[in-house]
Amino acid sequence: MxxxxxxxxxxxxxxxxxxxxxxxxxxxxxxxxxxxxxxxxxxxxxxxxxxxxxxxxxxxxxxxxxxxxxxxxxxxxxxxxxxxxxxxxxxxxxxxxxxxxxxxxxxxxxxxxxxxxxxxxxxxxxxxxxxxxxxxxxxxxxxxxxxxxxxDDVVMLLAASNIRVGLLTEHVPVTELASHITSAAILSKLRIMNNSLIKDFGIDKPKIAVLGLNPHAGDEGLIGKEEQTIIKPAIKEAKNNNLLVFGPYSADAFFARGQHEQFDAVLAMYHDQGLIPFKSLAIGEGVNYTAGLPIVRxxxxxxxxxxxxGKGIADASSFVSATFECIEIINRRAVYEENHKNPLRRISARVFANVVDERIIEE
Missing domain, CATH: 3.40.718.10 (Isopropylmalate Dehydrogenase)
Known part of the structure; x- marks a missing residue:
């Protein structure tokens, strides 16, 4: 095929x-x-x-x-x-x-x-x-x-035109959350998100924000130690691996201030921390994408x-978005693979894009 x-x-x-x-x-x-x-x-x-x-x-x-x-x-x-x-x-x-x-x-x-x-x-x-x-x-x-x-690992990545949110943990009871927050898990999710943003969403140098686990991202260790002992070291390691990763940010202020608009994606620590703001901001067009697979789902x-x-009143907007996102990711992957088979073509495409941008600016 x-x-x-x-x-x-x-x-x-x-x-x-x-x-x-x-x-x-x-x-x-x-x-x-x-x-x-x-x-x-x-x-x-x-x-x-x-x-x-x-x-x-x-x-x-x-x-x-x-x-x-x-x-x-x-x-x-x-x-x-x-x-x-x-x-x-x-x-x-x-x-x-x-x-x-x-x-x-x-x-x-x-x-x-x-x-x-x-x-x-x-x-x-x-x-x-x-x-x-x-x-x-x-x-x-x-x-x-x-x-x-x-x-070995995948990321539940929620995507819409104005926001993308990945989850470190998915359907985990709140009482068990802390045991799933590890530097290795965070680093794995960040790598998958970074690769997916490049290959599946066509973003050359993605910027990813990481949220804290505790209120106010721990307040420098006053309200929980996970930010200091787990999350910050994982972010540092990601940066050492040339990933553009920032944080940890306090989850409440982050979305309230619109900081998500400055990033290509956000890594949330748990389900509701990421899904509540996502569903509030995606306005019916949200798509759940499984990043890290060899196929597109x-x-x-x-x-x-x-x-x-059975009442005939269900809104199909999110399903329509999911259908077109599936098609677009398949197409983006094909372009990415083709460009990496032929580096000269990739360079030419970028030069052409820059020329077009310059003409638009001049006009």
């Missing part, structure tokens, strides 16, 4: 069958203009798609059913049948069925990624409780993908939303 395809094949896992996953997939892919940018493949089955399509009377959504990925229809949305049996869909209910078929979809999509049959994957939300099984014993998508693609920045499932 060539990385130079102009229209990548993008997979979509359906998420919990009783959540809003299939509804937002249908809404996002019902705009046929998406076919100008990618060939979509939804991992589900026609009956589950039709169940939710009937709840969306104002949306015209058509698709082709395919049995394998040898020849997806490039002019239509494809649905790859991951199961044949009838499944009782009960929107809004947390039950075993929703999790079982969420995993069937996810497993098939990941196998397609591993076999290079699709270029990227957008995952609809799962419920972390009912998807648990012998095959899926994880706190969420991110650690599952880490193991599936045999990498994105998702919306929200959950299954059982309270509105």
């Amino acid at each position: 060539s990385t130079e395809l102009q229209k990548p094949i993008i997979g979509f896992s359906c998420g919990d069958l009783n959540g809003i996953g299939l509804e937002i997939i249908i809404k996002a892919l019902s705009d046929t203009r998406i076919l100008d940018f990618c060939t979509p493949v939804v991992f589900a089955n026609n009956k589950s798609i039709n169940f939710y399509r009937k709840t969306l009377l104002d949306i015209n959504f058509t698709f082709t059913i395919i049995k394998d990925l040898t020849k997806p229809n490039i002019k239509q949305v494809n649905v790859l049948s991951c199961w044949e049996e009838d499944v009782a869909i009960t929107p809004g209910q947390l039950n075993e069925t929703g999790g079982k078929y969420a995993f069937k979809s996810l497993k098939a999509a990941v196998e397609a990624l591993q076999n290079k049959q699709i270029h990227g994957l957008v995952t609809a939300p799962i419920h972390k409780k009912n998807i648990q099984s012998e095959e899926f014993n994880y706190s969420g998508h991110t650690p599952y993908f880490k193991d599936a693609f045999h990498v 994105t998702s919306p920045d929200h959950g299954t939303a059982f309270d509105i499932a």
Whole structure:
């Protein structure tokens, strides 16, 4: 599968069958203009798609059913049948069925990624409780993908046009947080974020801010020692490795003062420290991206939303953003790889960009 395809094949896992996953997939892919940018493949089955399509009377959504990925229809949305049996869909209910078929979809999509049959994957939300099984014993998508693609570490990176936030720890109980804050972990996340910002987001020299763990970033050790003994040494080590890393910053003042706008990304110490400001500032366009993988996986920045499932009112904005971010990262990676195969081309591109900038300034 060539990385130079102009229209990548993008997979979509359906998420919990009783959540809003299939509804937002249908809404996002019902705009046929998406076919100008990618060939979509939804991992589900026609009956589950039709169940939710009937709840969306104002949306015209058509698709082709395919049995394998040898020849997806490039002019239509494809649905790859991951199961044949009838499944009782009960929107809004947390039950075993929703999790079982969420995993069937996810497993098939990941196998397609591993076999290079699709270029990227957008995952609809799962419920972390009912998807648990012998095959899926994880706190969420991110650690599952880490193991599936045999990498040492990944970063849950939330991205929007005005902010990017990476997490040092993900779904960890607050009572256990301090034990997960280590210099080695911080340095690993910073390296992954730096590489991803360069290769996946096209930023030559990314600047990354690091937040403190404690209130006021510890107040010089008065309110906790982690900043002095763990976080600052990790930042120093990162700088010694030529990373543009700064901090630690007090989390409350950092976002309140708009300091995130001065950086290409922010590393937060824990889930809510990063996700609360991100979701407040991203305004519905947030994307969850798993940095550090050999493949591209994105998702919306929200959950299954059982309270509105099946009502036809779910907002697909974040899912649309996740779809286009997946496509754009694939394209940026291809450009990066091509430029590094041909250094002269990279230099020429930069010279051309500088000439264009100078002409714009002169005009």
